[in-house]
Amino acid sequence: MYISNIFEKVGNTPIVSISMEDNCHITLYAKLEAYNPTGSVKDRAAHYILKKLKQSKTINSDTTIIESTSGNFGVALSAYCKYHELKFIAVVDPNITLMNENLIRSSGAEIIKVTQPDKYGGYLLTRIEKINELKKDIENSYWVNQYENPLNAAAYYHTLAREICYQVDEIEYIFMGVSSGGTITGVSQKIKENYPNAKVIAVDVEGSVIFNNPPKKRFIPGIGSSMVPKILSAASIDEVVMVDEVETIDACYELLEKHSIFSGGSSGSVLAGIKKYFSQKELYQPVNVVAIFPDRGERYYDTIYNETWCKNIREKLEKERKQIVTP
Numbered sequence: 001m002y003i004s005n006i007f008e009k010v011g012n013t014p015i016v017s018i019s020m021e022d023n024c025h026i027t028l029y030a031k032l033e034a035y036n037p038t039g040s041v042k043d044r045a046a047h048y049i050l051k052k053l054k055q056s057k058t059i060n061s062d063t064t065i066i067e068s069t070s071g072n073f074g075v076a077l078s079a080y081c082k083y084h085e086l087k088f089i090a091v092v093d094p095n096i097t098l099m100n101e102n103l104i105r106s107s108g109a110e111i112i113k114v115t116q117p118d119k120y121g122g123y124l125l126t127r128i129e130k131i132n133e134l135k136k137d138i139e140n141s142y143w144v145n146q147y148e149n150p151l152n153a154a155a156y157y158h159t160l161a162r163e164i165c166y167q168v169d170e171i172e173y174i175f176m177g178v179s180s181g182g183t184i185t186g187v188s189q190k191i192k193e194n195y196p197n198a199k200v201i202a203v204d205v206e207g208s209v210i211f212n213n214p215p216k217k218r219f220i221p222g223i224g225s226s227m228v229p230k231i232l233s234a235a236s237i238d239e240v241v242m243v244d245e246v247e248t249i250d251a252c253y254e255l256l257e258k259h260s261i262f263s264g265g266s267s268g269s270v271l272a273g274i275k276k277y278f279s280q281k282e283l284y285q286p287v288n289v290v291a292i293f294p295d296r297g298e299r300y301y302d303t304i305y306n307e308t309w310c311k312n313i314r315e316k317l318e319k320e321r322k323q324i325v326t327p
C-alpha cells in the first residue's frame, strides 16, 4: 500500500529486546522513536496536534504556528507545518545546536533567536516573552505551547502507548525521560488503563526542576526542564530516578558498543535510570521493562559523541563532587 507523503508514515516504530547483563531477570524492550520521519518521538506530537487543530478548525491555512523550541519538536513542527502548508515560527535561544537550526530552517520555518538571558540566567522566560509579543503582533497565530497543551499528551496516548501495549505482552515497568511532559503524561495514562499494576518511572537529569530538584546548568538537550510543565499534573508517575550527565554519556556508549544502538542523549539517560533503579532493587522473578528511546545520535555529534565535550563534562562533574565533599 503506497502512501502519498512520508509524513503519513509517522509511528509504528520498531521495538527491540535488549539483554541486560547486570540483571538476568530483566527483559528490556526499547521503543526506537528515531524511526519516525523527522527522526524523533516529537513527530507524533507535531503530526497529531496539527491534524486535530485543523479538524477542529482552531487553525486554518492562514494561521501562523508559533512555538518556543530549540530541539526535536522544532525540527518536527517545521517539517509537519511545511507538509500542511502552514507558516511556522520557532523561537529559539543561543543554546540551539547548529544541526537543529539548519534542520528547522531547511523546512522553510522562520527562526527568531532571543539573546537576552532571563533573571535565572537561562532563556525560558525571554522566549515566552517573545512568544507573547508575536501572538499580539500576528493576527491568526497559534502558540502550540507543548508544556500546557493537552493535545501534546493526547498524541502519545493515542499512538505511542497504543503501539507499546500491542507490541509487548505484559508490562511491569516503563521508563521515560521527561521534558515537556507530553510523552509521560499520555503514555502513563494508557499504560495504567491496560496494565494497572505497571510501574511508570520518570527519568530526569540533575539540574532539571521538574521534580523539585535544585536548578543547575544542564548540557544535554532534550531532557529536563527549568520549569514544571503544567501538562504533567495529568500524568500517572510512580517513581522518579535522577541521573547525571556522566551516567548519561556512559549509557549512550554502552548502547552503541554493546547493542549497536546509536542513541540520542535522553535514551542514554533512560538506560542509566533503569540501571540505577534496579541496582537498588531485588528482583525475584522475570520482569518486562519498556524504555522509550526518543531519538538517535547524529544530532549529538557536538555533545555526547564528541570526545572533548565528554571530557569537559566529566571534569566539571568531578570538580562539583569534590566541592560538595570538601567545602
Ligand SMILES: Cc1ncc(COP(=O)(O)O)c(C=O)c1O
Residues within 6 Å of the ligand: 040, 042, 071, 072, 073, 177, 178, 179, 180, 181, 182, 183, 184, 221, 222, 223, 264, 265, 266, 267, 294, 295
Ligand atoms: C530527545 C528527547 N528526549 C526526551 C524528550 C521528552 O519528551 P517530552 O517533551 O514529551 O517530555 C524529548 C522531547 O523533546 C526529546 O526531544
